Amino acid sequence: MMAYEHNLVCFNTFGSDESWTMKTYEEHDGYKAWRKILAGKMSQEAVIDEVKASGLRGRGGAGFPTGLKWSFMPRDAPGQKYLVCNSDESEPGTCHDREILRYNPHALVEGMAIAAYAMGATVAYNYIRGEFIDEPVPRFEAAVKEAYAAGLLGTDIQGSGIDFELHTFIGAGAYICGEETALLDSLEGKQGKPRFKPPFPANFGLYGRPTTINNTQSLASVPAILRNGHAWFAGLGPEGSGGTAQFSVSGHVEKPGNFELPMGIPFKDLLEICGGVLGGRKLKAVIPGGSSCRVMPGEAIMNCTMDYDSLQQAGSSFGTGAVIVMDETTCMVKVLRRIARFYMAESCGQCTPCREGTGWLYRMLTRIVEGQGREADLDKLLDVANKIEGHTICAFGDASAWPVQSFLEHFHHEFEYMVRNHGRSIVDSPDEAAA
Amino acid sequence: MSEPNPPTELLSDHVTAQIDQWRQRFPERRQRSAIIGALHAVQHENGGYLTAELMNAVADYLDLPTIQVYEVGTFHSMFQTKPVGRHDVAICTNISCMLRGADDIVAHVEHRLGIKLGDSTEDGRIFLKREEECLAACCGAPMMMVDHKYHENLTIDEVDRILDGLE
Numbered sequence: 079m080m081a082y083e084h085n086l087v088c089f090n091t092f093g094s095d096e097s098w099t100m101k102t103y104e105e106h107d108g109y110k111a112w113r114k115i116l117a118g119k120m121s122q123e124a125v126i127d128e129v130k131a132s133g134l135r136g137r138g139g140a141g142f143p144t145g146l147k148w149s150f151m152p153r154d155a156p157g158q159k160y161l162v163c164n165s166d167e168s169e170p171g172t173c174h175d176r177e178i179l180r181y182n183p184h185a186l187v188e189g190m191a192i193a194a195y196a197m198g199a200t201v202a203y204n205y206i207r208g209e210f211i212d213e214p215v216p217r218f219e220a221a222v223k224e225a226y227a228a229g230l231l232g233t234d235i236q237g238s239g240i241d242f243e244l245h246t247f248i249g250a251g252a253y254i255c256g257e258e259t260a261l262l263d264s265l266e267g268k269q270g271k272p273r274f275k276p277p278f279p280a281n282f283g284l285y286g287r288p289t290t291i292n293n294t295q296s297l298a299s300v301p302a303i304l305r306n307g308h309a310w311f312a313g314l315g316p317e318g319s320g321g322t323a324q325f326s327v328s329g330h331v332e333k334p335g336n337f338e339l340p341m342g343i344p345f346k347d348l349l350e351i352c353g354g355v356l357g358g359r360k361l362k363a364v365i366p367g368g369s370s371c372r373v374m375p376g377e378a379i380m381n382c383t384m385d386y387d388s389l390q391q392a393g394s395s396f397g398t399g400a401v402i403v404m405d406e407t408t409c410m411v412k413v414l415r416r417i418a419r420f421y422m423a424e425s426c427g428q429c430t431p432c433r434e435g436t437g438w439l440y441r442m443l444t445r446i447v448e449g450q451g452r453e454a455d456l457d458k459l460l461d462v463a464n465k466i467e468g469h470t471i472c473a474f475g476d477a478s479a480w481p482v483q484s485f486l487e488h489f490h491h492e493f494e495y496m497v498r499n500h501g502r503s504i505v506d507s508p509d510e511a512a513a
Numbered sequence: 514m515s516e517p518n519p520p521t522e523l524l525s526d527h528v529t530a531q532i533d534q535w536r537q538r539f540p541e542r543r544q545r546s547a548i549i550g551a552l553h554a555v556q557h558e559n560g561g562y563l564t565a566e567l568m569n570a571v572a573d574y575l576d577l578p579t580i581q582v583y584e585v586g587t588f589h590s591m592f593q594t595k596p597v598g599r600h601d602v603a604i605c606t607n608i609s610c611m612l613r614g615a616d617d618i619v620a621h622v623e624h625r626l627g628i629k630l631g632d633s634t635e636d637g638r639i640f641l642k643r644e645e646e647c648l649a650a651c652c653g654a655p656m657m658m659v660d661h662k663y664h665e666n667l668t669i670d671e672v673d674r675i676l677d678g679l680e
Contacts, residue, residue, distance in 0.1 A: 158540075167649045168646070168649060169647070170607045170608050170646070170647040171609050171647070172649060173649040173650050173652055173653075176649050203538075207649070208549075208553070208589070209591065209649070211553075212661040213663070245538040247538075247549075248549065249549065250549050250585075250588075250591040251589045252589050253646065253647075264549070265546060266546055267543075267544075267546045267547065267548045267581065268545070268585070269584050270588065285540065326652055328609035328612070328652050328654055329612040329613070329654075334609075334651070334654065365608075369607075369608055369647075402609055408612065412611075413612075416606070416608055420607060424646065
């Protein structure tokens with residue numbers, strides 16, 4: 079395995095004493111980019127062009143080019159415009175935004191200031207999930223306070239004519255609030271239910287004003303891009319997948335953890351960095367980017383690199399970079415049932431195919447696990463999933479369907495086995511598993 | 514902007530001060546945005562759950578229709594609308610935690626406390642939250658959240674130690 083440099087972008091203060099303080103952040107060249115902007119040395123267009131050229135893509139799961147998203151904002155139009163950061167991290171398997179908030183919150187504060195400036199937004203909210211109230215929220219709020227005290231936020235900052243107010247918002251537990259338009263409704267004090275698009279948030283967002291929503295990791299990457307230049311960032315990863323990613327590797331590995339590594343790292347190297355499969359067992363399957371991504375058989379992902387194109391060509395997606403590893407002892411039926419429960423519990427309920435379909439999926443899978451499954455259930459699972467996919471307001475419906483489709487595609491024999499054996503899992507039958 | 518209504522007797526000075534802090538983060542007439550923050554404050558002071566009376570008081574204080582507060586109060590997993598035990602124990606059972614043994618921890622805790630997920634102990638000491646969804650600490654699986662504090666890389670012994678420490 080070649081040597082990889084860790085922690086080049088969002089985690090670059092990690093390992094230093096009190097990595098979350100402004101002092102440490104500035105020792106790592108923090109706020110240099112923002113100070114350059116405050117000194118009038120970088121136009122809005124220049125910032126957007128730099129981010130576009132860096133190849134940064136939204137790290138919240140969809141992978142939309144960040145600079146392009148910023149360019150949609152009518153930045154010169156009069157009236158209030160908003161930036162919103164999505165720290166409502168709750169995609170199963172994903173836990174790296176929590177690390178940024180706890181250990182390098184100033185990167186996010188600076189990234190938000192730069193993004194807001196580029197888009198002509200003078201007010202920003204960071205929507206942090208409610209469960210983060212004990213540690214990530216206080217860390218982030220302390221960083222905001224430090225930045226205000228240092229004269230880096232506020233009104234007419236350092237005489238630059240730039241205004242920027244940054245507020246924390248705290249959620250209260252609802253996965254759907256991570257969908258960007260649901261997040262806006264939640265921020266407005268309503269139930270978090272996704273909106274029809276168009277209109278898009280860049281035209282009609284928070285309180286009906288132009289708004290851009292970016293993920294924590296995307297925004298925290300921005301200061302390093304401006305400091306080191308777009309070519310540096312783009313060059314860290316392969317074509318089409320600039321920069322680093324924070325991989326949350328969980329499940330059956332020896333050393334689970336969050337690792338910031340260059341995009342495009344081969345999966346087998348990432349697995350090696352995590353100490354390999356738990357107990358030296360055989361790899362069965364991997365969900366490469368959070369539970370909403372299609373599952374991949376172990377042998378398929380062993381040939382992939384961890385970037386947008388490679389995983390898409392292999393039939394899955396990069397998602398949030400949350401790599402969930404499953405070894406040969408894993409019962410795929412039980413895992414899918416647990417995933418299905420999640421989507422049933424978290425459906426906001428406004429679209430019938432999703433509200434009803436996610437319950438059908440969970441109940442059928444439960445029936446199978448409890449030994450009451452029927453042969454026809456396997457086709458019906460697929461049928462229900464297909465009827466949800468593409469028929470809902472937001473991508474949550476698709477996210478509930480993809481695991482079902484992909485688990486059945488790659489592990490159909492495990493479902494068949496359980497139906498025929500009245501709830502016994504293939505992994506509890508060593509002869510069958512080996513076959 | 515209309516003056517805030519006089520706080521009802523149900524909301525302490527501490528709670529109304531917190532609600533005021535939330536309110537000033539948003540533009541004028543956008544006090545609806547302060548509902549989540551207000552409900553967190555109210556629930557915390559009320560021993561971990563909301564009542565209709567408290568939600569009415571929040572609506573009154575923020576000058577909003579009560580339905581708007583009920584909608585938010587009933588939408589989120591962190592808000593409880595029935596009386597619960599003093600300590601909120603939430604064991605994550607989602608995929609990463611499941612792969613690392615969360616089901617065994619749930620079974621152990623249910624057995625030990627003699628209650629099922631979603632119930633509180635009879636002495637009112639512990640509320641074992643309904644099957645919990647991902648809490649974003651997947652690399653420290655299995656994990657649980659006790660009164661907002663995360664406990665990661667749990668073992669059965671560690672869970673017992675934590676539960677024993679709850680007054």
